[in-house]
Amino acid sequence: xxxxxxxxxIDFGELFNLNRSLPLRWYGLLTGLGFLAAFLVINSRAxxxxxxxxxxIISEKKxxxxxxxxxxQNLFDxxxxxxxxxxxxxRLWYVILSWNYFAHNTNEILQIWQGGQxxxxxxxxxxxxxxxxxxxxxxxxxxxxxxxxxxxxxxxALGLPIGQAxxxxxxxxxxxxxxxxTQLPWAQFIPPEFRPEKYLGYxxxxxxxxxxxxxxxxxxxxxxxxxxxxTYQDKQKLNVLGLQLNLPFKISTGSLFPIYLILYSIxxxxxxxxxxxxLLIGSxxxxxxxxxxxxxxxxxxxxxxxxxxxxxxxx
Numbered sequence: 001x002x003x004x005x006x007x008x009x010i011d012f013g014e015l016f017n018l019n020r021s022l023p024l025r026w027y028g029l030l031t032g033l034g035f036l037a038a039f040l041v042i043n044s045r046a047x048x049x050x051x052x053x054x055x056x057i058i059s060e061k062k063x064x065x066x067x068x069x070x071x072x073q074n075l076f077d078x079x080x081x082x083x084x085x086x087x088x089x090x091r092l093w094y095v096i097l098s099w100n101y102f103a104h105n106t107n108e109i110l111q112i113w114q115g116g117q118x119x120x121x122x123x124x125x126x127x128x129x130x131x132x133x134x135x136x137x138x139x140x141x142x143x144x145x146x147x148x149x150x151x152x153x154x155x156x157a158l159g160l161p162i163g164q165a166x167x168x169x170x171x172x173x174x175x176x177x178x179x180x181x182t183q184l185p186w187a188q189f190i191p192p193e194f195r196p197e198k199y200l201g202y203x204x205x206x207x208x209x210x211x212x213x214x215x216x217x218x219x220x221x222x223x224x225x226x227x228x229x230x231t232y233q234d235k236q237k238l239n240v241l242g243l244q245l246n247l248p249f250k251i252s253t254g255s256l257f258p259i260y261l262i263l264y265s266i267x268x269x270x271x272x273x274x275x276x277x278x279l280l281i282g283s284x285x286x287x288x289x290x291x292x293x294x295x296x297x298x299x300x301x302x303x304x305x306x307x308x309x310x311x312x313x314x315x
Contacts, residue, residue: 001187001188001189001204002186002188003189004172007025007027007173007175008024008026009024009026009029010023010024011023011024012024026169026173027113027114027170027173028113029170031087031167031170033166034162034163034165034167035083037159037162037166038160038162038163039076039079039159041158041159042075042156042159043076045158046147046155047067047072048066049066067147070145071144071145071146071147074146075146075147075152078133078146078152079156081130081133082126082127082130083126084129085125085128085129086125086126086129087117087122088125089118089121089122089123089124089125089126090118090119090121091109091112091116091118091121093117093118093120093122093124093125094116094118094121095116097281097286098116098279115171116176118287119164120268120290123160123261126156130149130156148253150252150254151253153254153256154227154253154254154255156257157223157259157260158220158223158224158256160264161219161223161260162216162220164212164264165213165214165216165220168209168212168216169209171209172207172209175190175191176277177209177277178190178207178208178209178276178277179205179206179207179208179211179274179276180205180206180274180276181199181202181205182204182205182206186207187204187205188204188206188207188210189204190203190204190205196276196277208271208275212267212271215267216264216267219267222263223260226256226259227256230251251306252305255302255305255306258297258298259298261297262295262298265290265291265292265295266295268291269287269292269295272291
């Protein structure tokens with residue numbers, strides 16, 4: 001059975017006999033490690049040459065291109081801004097959906113180290129931050145200082161799932177985001193003070209953080225393999241996790257981000273059926289409503305961007 005050792009790694013205030021508490025929390029550390037892992041993956045992929053779309057090859061007489069050093073430096077700055085925007089969006093989304101509580105506890109709104117962040121809000125906040133940076137660069141005629149937005153979206157799609165897989169463990173140490181009671185061997189023990197009143201008589205619950213962490217790790221490896229095929233090899237004949245796929249159409253650059261949104265939303269939609277802390281819109285879990293919306297929009301984006309890549313067939 002999984003058993004959290006507590007949310008605090010070490011309290012420097014207690015260690016150095018200070019008059020205040022200065023705790024280092026698992027939640028914050030794992031959030032930072034998740035961002036670091038995402039950064040390293042993006043940095044590794046951004047350092048490689050990219051295969052151009054067919055129309056670019058015809059017009060520019062080159063089959064590949066590479067991010068310049070200036071673009072790479074600006075990419076790292078942009079990722080940091082996206083990280084800050086994601087943190088703000090994740091907390092803001094959670095506070096809005098939990099306003100009945102925070103309206104009477106406004107002093108807790110900024111206490112993000114206690115947990116309480118929405119990944120869906122974080123995705124939205126990071127995406128809006130990236131768009132604002134691009135619009136700012138565009139207004140100053142400096143778009144060439146950044147990688148093309150479609151390539152950037154693909155790179156971010158690789159970083160997000162590995163970051164989520166690591167960051168989700170913060171919920172374990174905080175004893176939050178767990179599921180319904182279960183007697184499975186890998187169940188998570190939840191102390192009484194963290195259990196919903198309705199389930200005070202139960203001790204072990206589904207570790208939904210673990211399910212999502214493993215699922216997002218699988219999504220990461222799938223997207224990594226897919227990115228290898230569509231970016232560096234052939235956009236139509238794909239080699240994904242060792243499987244040879246010959247598609248009737250080519251997958252265009254920029255498709256990885258909506259594919260990530262679809263895969264994440266499918267997993268999160270089904271996990272919501274066993275979670276006990278779902279935030280509601282009316283009588284429906286907010287996360288499920290958002291998941292359905294993101295799946296529909298992402299499918300629309302994929303159809304719109306890839307229908308132009310369908311190769312013509314001779315009669």
